[in-house]
Amino acid sequence: MSDLDTIAAISTPVGEGGIGIVRISGAEAFSIGKKVFKPRQKQGPGYPRSHHLYYGHIISSENEVIDEVLAAFMKAPRTYTREDTVEINCHSGILTLRLILKRVLEEGARLAQPGEFTRRAFLYGRIDLSQAESILKIIRARSDEAVKIGVSNLQGRLSLEIRKIRDKILTVLVRIEARLDFPEDIEEEIDWEREVKKELEEVEEMLSDLAAGAERGWALQEGLLTAIIGKPNAGKSSLLNALLKEERAIVDEVPGTTRDLLEGFITVSGYPLCLLDTAGIHSTADPVERKGISRAKNAVARARLLIVVLDGSTGWSKDDQAVAELIRPEHLAVIVINKIDLPQRISVAEIKARLPGRPLVFTSATMNRGIDELEETIGSLLDRKLGGKASESPAMVSLRHAGLVQEARELIEGTLQTLSQQPLELLSIDLKEAWLKLGEITGETVTEELLDQIFSEFCIGK
Ligand SMILES: Nc1nc2c(ncn2[C@@H]2O[C@H](COP(=O)(O)OP(=O)(O)OP(=O)(O)O)[C@@H](O)[C@H]2O)c(=O)[nH]1
Ligand SMILES: [Mg+2]
Structure with missing residues (x-):
């Protein structure tokens, strides 16, 4: 059947957990399995029956019990790899899993390379490449x-x-x-x-x-990189906190509070977003702030979606102009007029003229107003621009x-x-x-x- 050697690996994530699995695949899988596993009950000549679960122990070469396990012996071709396969379900713990794997390797299996089980499934024609991916x-x-x-x-x-x-x-x-x-x-x-x-x-x-x-x-797969940008003190960090529903970023009335990029994940209308809070963009001589601003600009260049925050309690300034100039036609962008709880000095008509074709949302980040509307606006923008709803699966990722x-x-x-x-x-x-x-x-x-x-x-x- 197979001219490939027999491979083995720990198939569950390494760490504390209920159970862990060590998998063996290849021509020698059964004979190795029988050497390391001892069923609790005496077995007749039909042992091991394919696709049956046996209760018993993994034993060391000195006949000492390593762990109490359930073992399944599965005859080719009805297996994941289409080769003879043995799966040992044991207590999960890094040490136990390693000891069992070591024992299996001692009996002649080779440690599998990343993806090697799936690669065999592909080689034997059980799945094609796009299925493997x-x-x-x-x-x-x-x-x-x-x-x-x-x-x-x-x-x-x-x-x-x-x-x-x-x-x-x-x-x-x-x-x-x-x-x-x-x-x-x-x-x-x-x-x-x-x-x-x-x-x-x-x-x-x-x-x-x-x-x-x-x-x-x-x-949907990787998440959209989303940068929150704006002049200092516009309320970017407050907005990040409101979206994440936690006090992640430091918020302060002193402009230039945020220096470094800060990251957070949320799902908006089914789309996973990787949010980046950035330093306020303006011209400054402070070297640390300048570094932060250059990181902010770099984040804008990498981002697909921008949340552009304007302070509604101040008029359009040259800092806002500098922010607007960073927005590229290929960006998806939502304009947020923040601090609507304060007396408004911003002209909505002017914003619409300066940033045409971009959806506009009004929020108060500190009073948690307009946040749902912001999420809805982002969701429908993404549905529109990415050709379909998040709930409709495309065939390709x-x-x-x-x-x-x-x-x-x-x-x-x-x-x-x-x-x-x-x-x-x-x-x-x-x-x-x-x-x-x-x-x-x-x-x-x-x-x-x-x-x-x-x-x-x-x-x-x-
Ligand atoms: N009244 C009011 N104050 C707000 C609102 N959003 C933010 N603030 C206040 O504005 C100040 C600046 O908020 P931040 O969230 O730190 O602003 P930022 O844009 O991250 O500022 P930098 O990091 O310095 O660029 C803080 O004192 C906030 O409490 C709002 O919607 N209404
Ligand atoms: Mg900030």
Whole structure:
């Protein structure tokens, strides 16, 4: 069955917990399992039966009890890796888990590399590459939604869509090949071109649907980097505290209180946000403050979403102007007019004119007013700009997938544009390239280095 060696690892997170699992996979899994595990009850000739749980002990080479455990012996191919697998459920504690693993290694198993169990599942064709990556996504998921996407990919949703697109490209390629091989059989020039064009336009549309979900998928998976910016004393730190519902940041009436970046995580309308409170932006000679401001500017450059805080009790100033100049067209941004509990000096019409097209929210961070509205505004902005609601799962979450889809899209677009001018041979080169790129998503056309890279991101034991 397998010409690979037998591997073993601790498959649960290391630390205190109810149970921990040591997993062994490979041709020697059963014989190693039988050496280290001693069932409590005397067993007959059928022992061990596949997919049964046995109660007993792990024993050392000197026959001493290491732990009381449940062991499952699972015959290939109905296992995670498709190899013979033994799972030992023991008491979780770093020491116990290590002792059991050590014992298993003593009997000849090799310590598994990160992701090696999943890699074997892939090698034996139980799952494809996008499914393997979904397992990683599920392990790392930050939001409920990300788990959903991961699970739906694990069931092969992305693979299914990619296959449909690849099949369509293949149909066009076959048409082109036929035309190259038997040019005399082809009659109507115009019809042929129209057909191919129609098919490729469909491919293009399917790819752009996939791409549209990618950023939302990414946002749900990794969280959107969100910078809270504004002039000193506008109430940025107070707003961070109000959003986090805890006194995280130091708030003070002295301007220039926040010097360093401060981070906090919240979920707004289903979107995980990584909030960054930043130093107030203005011109200053104070060297520490200058460092803080340069960090703030750097955070703005990295952020996808900006919460721009203005102090409603003061008029528009040159510091606000400096803040406004940092906002780029590609940023998503919400403008917050804060301190509405104080007499207002700001002109709303002026703000709308200076920061056009950006949604506006009124808050009092210290009195906790307008915070729900701010969250709603952020949620609907993200739904609008990321092409769908947080609750609708896109098929794709990985940057690697999104990059490949984008490359394939460019190739198809290029082919469409030059359809009538290019010789057929050249058209088919680009189409083949697009077909190969998409194959890298499901692992049908994948290189060994890429596999190494993908599986090395897994934790050991998965
Ligand atoms: N009345 C009123 N005061 C507020 C409000 N928000 C913040 N403040 C006060 O304004 C002062 C500055 O608040 P911070 O949250 O520290 O402001 P900041 O923008 O983080 O300031 P720097 O870190 O110095 O840039 C504090 O005294 C807060 O209590 C508000 O909505 N209403
Ligand atoms: Mg502050």
